Amino acid sequence: MVPVTIKDVARESGVNVSTVSRALNGEYGVHAETREMVAAVARRLGYRPNRVARGLVTGRSHTLALVVSDIRNHFFSEVARGAEDAAYRAGHDLILCNSDLDPEKQMRYVQSLLEKRVDGILMNSVSVLSRKQQEQLASMGIAIVLLNRAAPRSVFSTVCADNLGGGRLAAEHLLRLGHRNIAHVTGPRHHGNMTDRAKGFLRALAAAPRPVEPLVLYGKNNFTGGYEMGREILASHPRITAIFTANDIMAFGVIRAITEAGRRIPGDFSVIGFDDVELSSIVNPPLTTIQQPKYEIGEAAVEILLRHADPKKPHPPEHRVFDVRLVERQSCMPI
Amino acid sequence: MVPVTIKDVARESGVNVSTVSRALNGEYGVHAETREMVAAVARRLGYRPNRVARGLVTGRSHTLALVVSDIRNHFFSEVARGAEDAAYRAGHDLILCNSDLDPEKQMRYVQSLLEKRVDGILMNSVSVLSRKQQEQLASMGIAIVLLNRAAPRSVFSTVCADNLGGGRLAAEHLLRLGHRNIAHVTGPRHHGNMTDRAKGFLRALAAAPRPVEPLVLYGKNNFTGGYEMGREILASHPRITAIFTANDIMAFGVIRAITEAGRRIPGDFSVIGFDDVELSSIVNPPLTTIQQPKYEIGEAAVEILLRHADPKKPHPPEHRVFDVRLVERQSCMPI
DNA sequence: CTGAAAGCGCTAACAG
DNA sequence: CTGTTAGCGCTTTCAG
Numbered sequence: 001m002v003p004v005t006i007k008d009v010a011r012e013s014g015v016n017v018s019t020v021s022r023a024l025n026g027e028y029g030v031h032a033e034t035r036e037m038v039a040a041v042a043r044r045l046g047y048r049p050n051r052v053a054r055g056l057v058t059g060r061s062h063t064l065a066l067v068v069s070d071i072r073n074h075f076f077s078e079v080a081r082g083a084e085d086a087a088y089r090a091g092h093d094l095i096l097c098n099s100d101l102d103p104e105k106q107m108r109y110v111q112s113l114l115e116k117r118v119d120g121i122l123m124n125s126v127s128v129l130s131r132k133q134q135e136q137l138a139s140m141g142i143a144i145v146l147l148n149r150a151a152p153r154s155v156f157s158t159v160c161a162d163n164l165g166g167g168r169l170a171a172e173h174l175l176r177l178g179h180r181n182i183a184h185v186t187g188p189r190h191h192g193n194m195t196d197r198a199k200g201f202l203r204a205l206a207a208a209p210r211p212v213e214p215l216v217l218y219g220k221n222n223f224t225g226g227y228e229m230g231r232e233i234l235a236s237h238p239r240i241t242a243i244f245t246a247n248d249i250m251a252f253g254v255i256r257a258i259t260e261a262g263r264r265i266p267g268d269f270s271v272i273g274f275d276d277v278e279l280s281s282i283v284n285p286p287l288t289t290i291q292q293p294k295y296e297i298g299e300a301a302v303e304i305l306l307r308h309a310d311p312k313k314p315h316p317p318e319h320r321v322f323d324v325r326l327v328e329r330q331s332c333m334p335i
Numbered sequence: 336m337v338p339v340t341i342k343d344v345a346r347e348s349g350v351n352v353s354t355v356s357r358a359l360n361g362e363y364g365v366h367a368e369t370r371e372m373v374a375a376v377a378r379r380l381g382y383r384p385n386r387v388a389r390g391l392v393t394g395r396s397h398t399l400a401l402v403v404s405d406i407r408n409h410f411f412s413e414v415a416r417g418a419e420d421a422a423y424r425a426g427h428d429l430i431l432c433n434s435d436l437d438p439e440k441q442m443r444y445v446q447s448l449l450e451k452r453v454d455g456i457l458m459n460s461v462s463v464l465s466r467k468q469q470e471q472l473a474s475m476g477i478a479i480v481l482l483n484r485a486a487p488r489s490v491f492s493t494v495c496a497d498n499l500g501g502g503r504l505a506a507e508h509l510l511r512l513g514h515r516n517i518a519h520v521t522g523p524r525h526h527g528n529m530t531d532r533a534k535g536f537l538r539a540l541a542a543a544p545r546p547v548e549p550l551v552l553y554g555k556n557n558f559t560g561g562y563e564m565g566r567e568i569l570a571s572h573p574r575i576t577a578i579f580t581a582n583d584i585m586a587f588g589v590i591r592a593i594t595e596a597g598r599r600i601p602g603d604f605s606v607i608g609f610d611d612v613e614l615s616s617i618v619n620p621p622l623t624t625i626q627q628p629k630y631e632i633g634e635a636a637v638e639i640l641l642r643h644a645d646p647k648k649p650h651p652p653e654h655r656v657f658d659v660r661l662v663e664r665q666s667c668m669p670i
Numbered sequence: 671c672t673g674a675a676a677g678c679g680c681t682a683a684c685a686g
Numbered sequence: 687c688t689g690t691t692a693g694c695g696c697t698t699t700c701a702g
Contacts (some may be wrong), residue, residue: 005695016673029671051450052396053695055387057678063430063451070416072613077412081405084433093451095398096431098419115386116398116428176702259619278407278643280556282587284594284619323632340679351689356681364687388679392694 082298151156161292179242187221226253285331417633496627502535514577522556561588621664
């Protein structure tokens, strides 16, 4: 129960602790026999190196952290899985933090992670933070990768999907189907990713041969928000025939509002979402949506993080953007 | 960039490091003035205590780990959120591990976590492990809480929902609606929780005034599994009017098979699930299901873990079972 | 190839 | 109330 240390192994095998250390870490300059003997003793004693102690001297904890708003959000659990797999492959652990997008909480987490000497932090978004907090973050001397759109001037590395392109894809699809009375249902203003989706969408609609100007509704970026905005469309905007929502969950809310009112999808309304959440293929009707590679985003973020984790050789920030694609299912039809 | 240590603070404030330590940790026996002075210096220098150094001497890392099969599973992301919140409140961090139910991988994780000196491990299930591996685990001298049914003889603490009772609730509901040709769609045999759900279900059906013996189908416990078994029911068991699935995702698969065949829910088939996943209220029709308190399970598991984390005062294993409840939505109707 | 020794940053007796 | 002194378990010069 009381853990066996490197000293015990040294004593038991009649060599010095430094030799044990070298032998076990496969360093150069240990006689093969010695190495094997030490290894045998270590195994016999059930020796487990104490990584905390090692971390203290090497300065590297082999631990990364993932700060998301809420792991229950399917997007983040996908990202988390990709990140954890990548971290695992590299021999690192991943600490999970839920910030609820609360700036205070997010900063507290970062402080605490810094005290734990994590090698790097993977963060949801930093847009809720004040300018000052962001500068503070940047000056902390820890590797940080952000999970949102590339801000070219940002000192942080970023990984995200091509939200702009995704918005465009959605617009082109609706246009192609002949819709001209179109609504865009999105989250709060200035929500980084969603803003880009809206921007790509609006631009593509404006660039059409016969430009269309959609109705844009802002609300909560969840099921309830979608539901509420769906009801508003039903009540006040009778000409709308197609709706693009900034994420799938909002689409589900919109769909609920519509079907509840006895209207049909895609018969009366075409709706297209964004994300391609697991359940998008399961709902009825299956949702046409823009897919973004969530797992790969998590993986890539960790890979970048690891590349930047060594404070001795600084890298310039990297910005990686993943392509998205249209997944046609059954929630859209020609006008 | 080079971190400031307790020594720097000591030098700068003209006291000994031990005084700094005491002052900053709010221990007894430090002159109020001294404490404030030290605190001021620490703040000015931007001192951040190095927790790994502290952990080395105190023997406590203030880190817990959560080993689940896959965080993308909604059940686990709920549990993870509850666990993380509880850990955060207690000043602990949570390391996330995905085992894919692979015994080797699971044991490797545990080894690695042990080397990191985590204070406790919260684990999915241990049933995939061999008897020998389980004993090994138990003898490692680390606090472990399991997320599955209470095995009274188990040396591990456990937290789970009342799966037996949940199965019973489902049976009673279907019986109450007048169904007598009933199927149970479940996962692989010997899947701990699901086995209990089946058991509770079968018992309640057998205990009815006019006992009914259901058709029981085993398959993959995911959407595809549900879909396949749904098709089998359609093809080979024409008399079935009600289906209880061992989880919601399988219910979605069953529903898909049924609606795809042009049959209606709840008109032709009543279906009831288990879990009350977020999207159960979103699908069409909204799914009647047995709700288990996922978030609370995660919370409780961490609380127990923390209680057991101090190796100096051992506790006997705790077994906590959470009540479940029937959530009536629109996927069931009287025969 | 191996041992001795220093020290990572911090806490915890033990004196004073 | 505060300073001195040992380490925690490990890696890493530096000698030998």
